[in-house]
Amino acid sequence: MSDNYDIVIAGGGMVGVSLALQLGAVLPPQISIVLIEGASIPVDQQISAPDYHPSFDARSTALSYSSRLIYEQMQVWEALQEWLCAIESIHVSNRGRFGSTLLKAGDHSWEALGYVVENAWLGRALIHQLHEQGRVEVRSPAMVVRATPAGAGVILQLDSDQANIKTGLLLVADGVGSQLREQLGVTVKKKNYQQHAVVANIASTEPHRGCAYERFTDEGPLALLPLLPAGGGEHRSALVWTLAPEKARHMCSCSPAEFLQALQVRFGYRLGRMLKVGERHEYPLALVQSHEQVRQGVVVMGNAAHALHPVAGQGFNLALRDVAELARVLASGVAEGLPPGDLAMLQRYQSRQQSDQDRTIRFSDQVPALFMHRDPLLGLGRDLALAGLDLTPALKREFVRYAAGVAPMEGRVNG
């Protein structure tokens, strides 16, 4: 016995839920879509606790202008507004060296260089909108435990159900360690950075004034992204601190006082004194790229397709641009009468996104390497590059677009 769906999205993390919303918005109602998520996706009335879901965890995400446009189209942006902190400037510096630069939204007549949202609130807004839209069936908690290609589609087995699911198009969005990708025999290219990111919210004596700090140190990059003040007006920033694995482990388990002291030494006093650190989490960092993203009846999406170094805040923004492009291609293909799993149509999606993916992945991979290099000549070049950002408007503008996670081909935030 099996259920039939035109499209199955396996994995309801940040990418899977966004995919469900976008496909629900652009595909005609006769195309049946189901989202299957291993963790429990709460029904609308229960969406109050911010910590219910593995993808929507304690991290924060810097959203680019491209993501804003996509979320506006999905009608999520308005609900998100309440939780967004605009990035008005980015301060890039290099510990122990001279070069530093300040990139300002105002200098480019932009409203903001990006927007920071806590993942928990992003999840809340996305899931609320999914319920409001009511177009995509949601099965959760339910794990897809097996995916087997069959004819032009795929047969899926769930842990929660005796019946199999048959689909013409499986969208694999089950994260960087994707079991489904592996089951389908899709291999990956992996570059281990031998570094972990320590993530925590920090309270400081001075306000961030909308400034995101990107500081390169000999241990790795350290970013402090502006967050909205907490209740009581506490000045808060979201820390992403890249460290060697053993140091990261120590920083996650040491006392808050030792942590804050070490951070203060690394970061300096631009935010005054570091007062408090929230829950600390550690993420191993690697560049993982799927060797194939499309096959007949299958597309690999999000972290399952490409997981990036978080230094430039690009991974999710890129994944959302993939989501928007796939939705565009599917909508026009389906309108022409093609089945959603049609290989030539899926290849069209891949070729349209290839150059964006290549550019974004190259940038995320090269920036930390450049700034960590011990070669004195490269160090000099890097200082000149930073100082040069103040001198060369074109270069600065290009860096701003990337640093804010804005796709190179995009326009301005404010017309």
Ligand SMILES: Cc1cc2nc3c(=O)[nH]c(=O)nc-3n(C[C@H](O)[C@H](O)[C@H](O)COP(=O)(O)OP(=O)(O)OC[C@H]3O[C@@H](n4cnc5c(N)ncnc54)[C@H](O)[C@@H]3O)c2cc1C
């Ligand atoms: C420290 C850090 C900071 C970051 N900051 C930024 C940033 O500022 N800006 C940015 O653009 N990006 C950022 N990123 C990248 C961003 O977090 C990822 O792009 C994003 O989390 C990818 O989401 P995903 O849905 O593909 O995967 P995941 O978040 O891993 O979600 C996968 C989902 O699939 C479910 N699942 C797994 N297996 C199954 C199965 N078999 N059946 C059903 N469900 C399943 C899981 O429960 C989970 O919900 C950052 C990453 C890190 C590590």
